[in-house]
Amino acid sequence: MDTDRFSKLPAVIASFVLLPVLLELLAWYIEGEEYDVARAATVVLVIVMLALISTVLGRIRARLPVLMVIALTSTAAVEVVLGFVAAFGPVLWRGGLPGELHGLITTGVSAFAFVTGVYLLIQYRRGLYLPYLEAGMGPLPTATKRRVIGESEILIRTLPDIGPSVEKALTSCVAMVDQEDLHFVAYFGDLRCCFYTDVLDDADLAHFFHDTDPEERRRIYLKAGNQLNWLTQRLNQQLRRLEGGVLIRTVLDVERGAMFFYWIDETRYLIGVTLDQRRVDVADDKMAKLVDTIRGHFTLPPINQRQRPARPQGHLRSIPGSERWPESGS
The missing domain is CATH 3.30.450.30 (Dynein light chain 2a, cytoplasmic)
Structure with a gap:
């Protein structure tokens, strides 16, 4: 595939996520209601990070399975730490983790694990565990x-x-x-x-x-x-x-x-x-x-010096050039 299938992801993310934010800003301006600027800045920051991640994936898609496994392992490790804090924080140091935050992180990690597993299973069923084997090879001769x-x-x-x-x-x-x-x-x-x-x-x-x-x-x-x-x-x-x-x-x-x-x-x-x-x-x-x-x-010495012995042909029938060869395709 000559075109980069990941190249449009940043634009897709921006269009689907930024549009509701812009509409909310417009409604806030028209109705004159109080607007949480910190929340808007957080949403914009998340959108920018997603766009950057998708751009990076487009450039290093050849190593995508390895990156997915690393990311999944990292997020699982973070979830272990957060789970420990949520469970034992109130007892050990009288601190805790808001239930909403822990639930949101758990949902995100689970969704990421599910998508990763489905993607790798699809690749495995197609006989291509690593999508490097399907990745583009850069610009082709034209x-x-x-x-x-x-x-x-x-x-x-x-x-x-x-x-x-x-x-x-x-x-x-x-x-x-x-x-x-x-x-x-x-x-x-x-x-x-x-x-x-x-x-x-x-x-x-x-x-x-x-x-x-x-x-x-x-x-x-x-x-x-x-x-x-x-x-x-x-x-x-x-x-x-x-x-x-x-x-x-x-x-x-x-x-x-x-x-x-x-x-x-x-x-x-x-x-x-x-x-x-x-x-x-x-x-x-x-x-x-x-x-x-x-x-x-390239001023390099030869490496394929070999002599192939002549094949015995006493038991083989020679095929005339005019005769059609039965096999076709490769």
Whole structure:
């Protein structure tokens, strides 16, 4: 989702809460009744705090579940203290807590706990405990151009301003993408997608699309790339004691095609996709070469030097190019 779904919360809070306050002020002015200015100032202060909180949530929504749990724990701790004061204050130090205040705080904490639980349960049922996996990835590439190389019409989308090294990486990716095997490549740097290029609009690939179109596939691939990076970082924390270094390659070899995650360095990685199950190995090798080429643009040594042994083909039936492949979609 490109737009920030939290960005309008401050305006919503102000419109729904400030309006009654303004109406009350107007009625006080017309009728000439005494008005409690301290109470009005308190209400305005609460409104401002809610607006600030909603604005902050919009900026750090990737960590929203953690923040909700911290806030819930903090409010529960405060409620414990208030409950102790209300119960034992009159006995221990001849002081207490007004029943209305304690009841209001208890209601607020209970409501917050209920909303938090419902929200996290919904996320859990959807298979996404952390909404970071659904959070926006910042601005997505929008500058679009097309280039014809051989028989392939290649779509290229980039962010407005990319540096010369990223331009070289883009040129390398465009050279690798074609309608035969590697159909989509996206480059991520500094937690955002700097560019992607693909041939998903090619007519020869139309039979891979049934319930989705190329644009929807692109959004899904970019979102999955964000998720894979998050999961890879968590796996690296678990695998650190194995002393094998970071995870540099992840292949999601699905029934119809595959998705590749390739680590470039601490802040950069590549996502690649092939729609054709028969071309998974070829696309995988191209991604490995592509990563080493891009690392060279940043004066980094290659990390994917490997040799794939030739597959025995004596027991396999070769499929002519004219024969339609039965599987479609990825």
